[in-house]
Amino acid sequence: MIAELGLAVLWMAAALAVLQLFAGFSALRPSGKALAGVVRPLAVMQGALVAVSFFCLIDLFLETDLSVKLVAENSHSMKPFIFKLAGTWGNHEGSMLLWVTIMAVSGGVVALVEKRLREDTLLATLAGQAFVSLGFYAFLLLSSNPFERLPEPAPEGAGLNPLLQDIGLAFHPPTLYVGYVGLSVAFSFAIGALITRDVGPAFARAMRPWVLGAWIFLTVGITAGSYWAYYTLGWGGWWFWDPVENASLMPWLAATALLHSASVLASRNALRAWTVMLGVIAFSMSMVGTFLVRSGILTSVHAFAVDPERGSFILALLAIYIGGALALFGIRASTVTEGERFSVFSRESSLVFNNVMLCGILGIVLLGTLYPLLTEAFGAKVSVGPPYFNPVSAIFAIPMMMVMTVGPLLRWRKDKPGRITATVAVPALLAALVLLAVAIMAPGIRVLPMLGIAVGIGLAVASWFPLRGRNLRRTPLSVYGMVFGHFGIAVALLGAAAESAFSTERLAAMNVGDTQAVGPISLKLENIEPVAGPNWTALEATVSASYKGGTPVTLHPQARTFTSPPGERTESALHTRWNGQLYAVLGNEGEDGRWQMRFWWKPFVPLLWLGGLLVAFGGLLALIGRVVHDIKRLRAEDKIAYRKSQQEQLK
Amino acid sequence: MIEPAPKRSGLAIWLPLILFGGFFALVIWGLVRPADREVASAFIGKPLPQFNLEAATEDRPGLATNDFKVGKPKLLNVFASWCVPCAIESPQLAALARQGVEIDGVAIRDRREDLARFLATNGNPFARIGKDDLSQVQLAIGSSGVPETFVIDGKGVIRYQHIGEIREEDMPLILAKLKEAGQ
Numbered sequence: 001m002i003a004e005l006g007l008a009v010l011w012m013a014a015a016l017a018v019l020q021l022f023a024g025f026s027a028l029r030p031s032g033k034a035l036a037g038v039v040r041p042l043a044v045m046q047g048a049l050v051a052v053s054f055f056c057l058i059d060l061f062l063e064t065d066l067s068v069k070l071v072a073e074n075s076h077s078m079k080p081f082i083f084k085l086a087g088t089w090g091n092h093e094g095s096m097l098l099w100v101t102i103m104a105v106s107g108g109v110v111a112l113v114e115k116r117l118r119e120d121t122l123l124a125t126l127a128g129q130a131f132v133s134l135g136f137y138a139f140l141l142l143s144s145n146p147f148e149r150l151p152e153p154a155p156e157g158a159g160l161n162p163l164l165q166d167i168g169l170a171f172h173p174p175t176l177y178v179g180y181v182g183l184s185v186a187f188s189f190a191i192g193a194l195i196t197r198d199v200g201p202a203f204a205r206a207m208r209p210w211v212l213g214a215w216i217f218l219t220v221g222i223t224a225g226s227y228w229a230y231y232t233l234g235w236g237g238w239w240f241w242d243p244v245e246n247a248s249l250m251p252w253l254a255a256t257a258l259l260h261s262a263s264v265l266a267s268r269n270a271l272r273a274w275t276v277m278l279g280v281i282a283f284s285m286s287m288v289g290t291f292l293v294r295s296g297i298l299t300s301v302h303a304f305a306v307d308p309e310r311g312s313f314i315l316a317l318l319a320i321y322i323g324g325a326l327a328l329f330g331i332r333a334s335t336v337t338e339g340e341r342f343s344v345f346s347r348e349s350s351l352v353f354n355n356v357m358l359c360g361i362l363g364i365v366l367l368g369t370l371y372p373l374l375t376e377a378f379g380a381k382v383s384v385g386p387p388y389f390n391p392v393s394a395i396f397a398i399p400m401m402m403v404m405t406v407g408p409l410l411r412w413r414k415d416k417p418g419r420i421t422a423t424v425a426v427p428a429l430l431a432a433l434v435l436l437a438v439a440i441m442a443p444g445i446r447v448l449p450m451l452g453i454a455v456g457i458g459l460a461v462a463s464w465f466p467l468r469g470r471n472l473r474r475t476p477l478s479v480y481g482m483v484f485g486h487f488g489i490a491v492a493l494l495g496a497a498a499e500s501a502f503s504t505e506r507l508a509a510m511n512v513g514d515t516q517a518v519g520p521i522s523l524k525l526e527n528i529e530p531v532a533g534p535n536w537t538a539l540e541a542t543v544s545a546s547y548k549g550g551t552p553v554t555l556h557p558q559a560r561t562f563t564s565p566p567g568e569r570t571e572s573a574l575h576t577r578w579n580g581q582l583y584a585v586l587g588n589e590g591e592d593g594r595w596q597m598r599f600w601w602k603p604f605v606p607l608l609w610l611g612g613l614l615v616a617f618g619g620l621l622a623l624i625g626r627v628v629h630d631i632k633r634l635r636a637e638d639k640i641a642y643r644k645s646q647q648e649q650l651k
Numbered sequence: 652m653i654e655p656a657p658k659r660s661g662l663a664i665w666l667p668l669i670l671f672g673g674f675f676a677l678v679i680w681g682l683v684r685p686a687d688r689e690v691a692s693a694f695i696g697k698p699l700p701q702f703n704l705e706a707a708t709e710d711r712p713g714l715a716t717n718d719f720k721v722g723k724p725k726l727l728n729v730f731a732s733w734c735v736p737c738a739i740e741s742p743q744l745a746a747l748a749r750q751g752v753e754i755d756g757v758a759i760r761d762r763r764e765d766l767a768r769f770l771a772t773n774g775n776p777f778a779r780i781g782k783d784d785l786s787q788v789q790l791a792i793g794s795s796g797v798p799e800t801f802v803i804d805g806k807g808v809i810r811y812q813h814i815g816e817i818r819e820e821d822m823p824l825i826l827a828k829l830k831e832a833g834q
Contacts, residue, residue, distance in 0.1 A: 236768075242735070277667060284671075291678070311682055319675060326668035333664045370674070373681050375795065385733035387760045505764060507771055598771075 003068050006056030007147040010097075013049035013104060014137035016042050017130040024127025028120055028196070036123060040111040043126050046133075047108025054101040057146055061088045064157060070094065070146050072154035079157075080534050086170035089177075092294065092310070093146035098174060099290075100136045102181040106210075107133065110185060115634060117189075117206045118198050125192030132184055135317040143313050166232055176221035176248055180286035182214025183251055186258065190279030191325055194332040199272045204265035207279065209626050211262060215255045216619040222248050223612030231572050236583055236600045238499070238608060241389040246369045247289025250362055254282040257358040260351050268412055270339040270348055274355070277329055284322040285362070291318055292369065343414040350407030357400035364392050394448050401455050401493065404486055405462035423465060431458030438501075445501040452497030460490035477625025485618030492611025498604035509594040519601030520548050521582055528586075528595060536562045538571065541586045541595065545575060557586040557597075581605050694793035699727075699807045702788045704781025707758045707766055714755050714781030722805040724832035726754040726825075728777070729789055731761050732769030734797040740816035741773035747822075748776035752829060756780040759789055759797055800825070804832040 020042040026032030027039060060068050061084050064077045074094075075087045089098045107129040114122055140146070189207040193199045225248065230238040239245060258278040265275045291314040342348035367374075368384045405427050409420045435454035438445065463486035466479060506518035510525045517523065526542040538558040546552040555573035562569065575582040580603040587596030699716050706713035719725060728744065730737040748754055756777040758766055761784075770777075783789055792801065792809065802811035802825070811828040813821065 240735075273664075281667070288674075315675075315678060315682065322671055323668065323675070326671055330665045330668055370677065372796075373677060377677060377680055385731065385735075387731075387733060505768070507767070596771075 002056050002059050002063075003065070003147040003149060006053045006060070007145070009049045009056070010053040010137070010141065010147075013046050013053065014134065014141060016046040016049065017104075017133050017137060020046060020130035021127050021134065024123045024130065027123050028127075036119070039123050039126050043111035043129070044108040046130070047105040047111075050101045050104040054097055057094060057097055058085065058088050060147075061085065061094075066155070066157055067149055067153035069148045069150050072150060072157050074158065076157040076535070078535050082167065082170055089173055093140070093144045095173060095177065096136065096140050096144050097146050098177055099181055100133060100140055102178055103129070103133050103136065103184050106182060106185050107188075110188075110210075114206060116202055116630070117192075118196065118202070121192045121196045121198040121203065123192075124195040125188045128188035128191035128195075129184065132188065132321055135320060139310075139313050139317065143310060166228065172221060172224045172228055175217050175224060179214045179216075179218030179221050179255075180248075180251055180283075180290070182210060182217060183255060183283040183286050185210040186214070186255075186279045187283035187321075187325065190276045191328065194276060194328050194336075197332065197335055199265075199276050199336045201266050201269050204262045204275060205630075208259070208262045208266060209623055209630070211255055211259050211279075211282070212619055212623040212626065215252070215259055216616050216623065218248070218252045218255060219612060219616040219619060222252055223609050223616070226612070227609050231574060231583075232569065236503075236505070236585075236598075236602070238496075238605070241368070241384075241386055243369050244289075244293050246365050247293050250289055250365055250369075251282055251285040253358050253362040253365070254278060254285045257355045257362075258282050261355055264348055264351050265339070268340050268342070268348060270342060271352070272339045273333045273336045274352075276333070276336065278355075280322075280325045280329055284318075284325070285366075287314070287318055287322065288366075291315060340413075342412070345410070345417060346414050347407060347410040347412050350403050350410055353403050354400050354407065357396045357403075360396040361393050361400075364396070365389070368392075390448065394451070398451055398455055401459050401489065404489070405459050408463075408466045408482060408486070423468075424462070427458035427462035427465075430461055431455060434458075442501065449497040449501035452493050453501065456490050456494035456497060460487060460494065463487040463490055477628070478622045481618045481620070481622025481625060483618070484621060485615050488611045488614025488616075488618055490611070491607050491614055492609075495604055495607030495609070495611055499602050499608065502603045503605075504601045506599045508597050508599075509592070510597050511594050514594075516597070516599065518582070518599040519580075519603075521545050521599075521601055522549070523584075523599060524552075525595065525597065526554075531558070533560070536560045539586065541584075541597070543573070543584055543597075545582055545584075547577060555582070555584050557584045559586050559588075576606055579603060694809050695812060697809055699803060699809060700788075700791040702781075702791065704757065704783055704788060707756075707761065707763065707780040707782035708770065708775075711775070711777055711780045714757065714779045716807060718755065718779060719803045719807040720805070723753070724802060724804050724810070724829050726752055726829070727757065727792075727801040727803050728754055729757045729759060729792075729794045729797055729799045729801075731759045731797045732765040733761070736816035737798045738769070738773050740798055740818070741776070743817040743819065743822060744776040745774050747817075747825065750826075753778045757783045757788055759783050759786055802828045802832050 020039060023032075023035040023042060024039045027034075027036035057070075060071050061075055062081070064071060064075055064079075064084065066072045066077075070091060070093050071087075074091045075084055079087065087094075089095045107126060110122075110129070111126055117125070186207050189203065189210070193203045225245070226238045229240065229245075230236070258275065258281075261271045261275045261278055264271045291311065294310055294314060368389055371384045406420065406424055409423060411419075431454040434457045435450065438450050438453055463483055466483055467475060470479075504519040506516055508514075508516045510516065512525055512527050515522060515524045522545070524544045526544055528539055528541045531538050531540045538560040540556050540558045543555045543557065544552040545555060553575055555575055557573040558571040560569045560571050570585055570587075573584045575584075580601060583600040583602060585598040587598060589595055699719055701716050703715040704713050719727075726747065744754055754776050756779070758780055761782065766780075781788065789795075793812065794801075794814075796814070798816050800813040800817055801809055802813075804810050810832040811825075813825065817825060
């Protein structure tokens with residue numbers, strides 16, 4: 001019953017999207033003005049219906065209704081509650097329903113709260129959102145129906161991939177999805193503004209909170225995903241340049257660029273065409289990423305739901321939406337004027353530089369991801385890995401971070417280099433000193449980590465300078481947001497560089513009672529015994545670790561065996577100190593009865609994820625600042641309108 | 652805000668669409684590409700070029716051209732620790748090694764500690780591993796990516812090139828080529 005209800009409301013929502021599309025576009029013509037009033041309610045209703053459909057699917061998973069094909073294929077009655085819940089989106093159909101849900105709900109919220117945009121631009125935006133949603137409704141309903149019933153209910157479910165049975169992963173995909181799909185709002189705004197030729201500061205201000213919101217979720221999602229890969233995959237790495245990771249990084253890069261160029265457009269009415277194009281590109285990258293992951297066109301360690309037929313479907317959607325939006329951009333961009341001019345030495349210029357660098361990184365990541373396919377088209381098969389991505393992205397990232405130290409200190413429009421030379425000299429000198437110190441004290445480390453540490457220190461200091469000389473209590477929240485965001489980037493860079501430069505590793509075959517050392521830490525294998533969890537059993541090692549002879553702490557790395565479905569996974573154990581992290585993995589038992597143990601000491605590596613969270617926190621501050629500011633302004637406008645009407649009544 | 656349309660360069664505006672067109676053509680090809688991806692290498696039938704690579708790990712010797720001129724066919728596997736398909740083919744390499752096939756490795760643009768970790772995780776089927784930091788040997792034998800596997804006969808002549816990871820279904824072919832090279 002629930003499954004039928006879910007499917008029925010999904011069809012109804014799709015029908016409403018058709019109405020929303022036609023009503024929205026008709027209302028743009030003088031003859032269709034009468035329809036203008038229904039567009040917003042349609043968008044809200046559509047969002048509500050899809051939400052109901054999604055809750056139906058959640059309910060089916062929580063009940064473990066094995067007559068539904070999707071549940072039978074991906075869940076199991078013995079699974080813990082939280083993984084039953086996560087099972088809803090841990091598969092292709094469910095994640096596509098989540099995608100459509102986020103898209104429709106955010107469209108509904110735009111319809112409810114957006115008041116700054118010109119009415120016709122808003123109508124075009126909502127029509128655009130409906131247009132994009134329709135493709136995904138079609139995909140869901142025609143080729144990936146999540147509510148399909150089995151002819152006979154299955155006796156038991158097939159379970160969820162053990163790798164995915166992790167609390168971090170339960171919430172990692174939905175977080176990323178909110179980010180990916182949240183960008184669809186920016187995409188629709190860009191389309192709406194292109195159609196009504198309304199590219200200006202008001203458009204940028206309306207779009208900005210949406211981009212910020214999506215970007216915060218993307219930042220958190222990428223940070224969490226990186227941490228998940230770090231502790232579950234048991235190889236100690238935190239970024240692998242895997243196609244799926246790249247698929248999440250590319251929209252983030254585009255959204256970061258969009259965020260900054262939207263600021264320029266909002267405050268200075270410059271970079272109009274560029275901002276609109278980034279609005280299109282950001283969501284396009286989300287779609288391209290989804291396509292690359294789902295179609296199985298690239299080999300990936302993440303590849304789930306690989307299916308060429310679905311690939312063709314998503315590809316057709318890409319052609320319609322990205323191709324269509326870029327064509328619209330081509331037709332209309334020539335009518336979008338360049339906007340205000342600015343000098344080479346100005347805050348605008350530094351933002352343009354960083355935008356270009358971000359797009360550069362985006363380009364090389366996209367190229368690197370597609371390169372195996374590209375060379376295969378010419379008859380050669382290659383695999384592209386970190387030796388390409390690391391140095392080539394650093395070529396763009398390092399100059400960008402240098403400009404990041406200067407940019408926020410510059411004035412809009414035109415500035416004199418002399419005004420900030422003394423200020424910038426401090427971080428520059430500091431970075432040079434650090435570089436020298438690292439080069440002398442640790443001569444063995446490679447160039448990139450060394451540069452990373454120097455630039456990271458310089459940026460970490462310089463990111464606070466925009467607060468200098470300000471009244472801290474009256475500084476807008478958005479400025480704090482920028483400060484925290486930039487500081488977070490510096491912190492993450494330091495974590496990454498320290499990890500890459502100073503990590504030490506120990507691989508050892510150990511008997512119970514043996515001792516080992518890794519970096520400053522001495523280790524002892526106390527015992528190994530079997531333990532049992534809700535749907536797994538494991539061998540668990542007890543390792544005591546002591547930092548430079550201090551009080552020992554106990555770690556419990558496990559090698560888990562899952563029963564439904566069968567599978568194995570290492571559960572690494574971490575011990576975090578303020579200055580680094582100990583990482584322990586229990587391997588197999590060797591032929592001589594000794595246990596293969598692997599330990600890493602990674603100095604300052606937690607900074608990496610702390611930095612990511614700081615960036616997201618900065619985004620959150622900025623978002624709150626913007627929204628509060630908008631609400632205040634709306635209230636003030638309401639008041640003025642009220643007074644005016646009262647005065648007129650008095651007259 | 653309808654503004655007078657100024658002239659601006661046409662190409663720049665259409666560039667994103669053109670790039671997208673290229674991307675689109677590429678992935679269309681990717682979706683419909685034929686399943687058979689065997690490529691006839693120009694290097695087949697030619698002797699291995701002269702090289703002498705230093706050892707990439709502590710427990711295996713390095714690799715030189717003369718190591719192949721011992722009268723018995725061998726496999727030459729071009730791999731790297733950073734390459735995901737290389738990890739995927741490791742069970743197949745291990746199976747070949749168990750059957751008595753000597754496999755020599757060339758590690759491309761790798762670091763010793765990464766390599767040790769890779770071999771510890773995926774097993775070490777190699778008799779010798781040479782370190783090719785600049786892909787010189789890789790390029791000299793006509794390999795453009797990782798992983799690739801060459802069948803070399805007992806006189807050091809390249810007899811077969813397998814591009815991409817060795818999958819379960821490729822095993823009979825590899826074994827047949829080895830047998831052929833041994834005759």
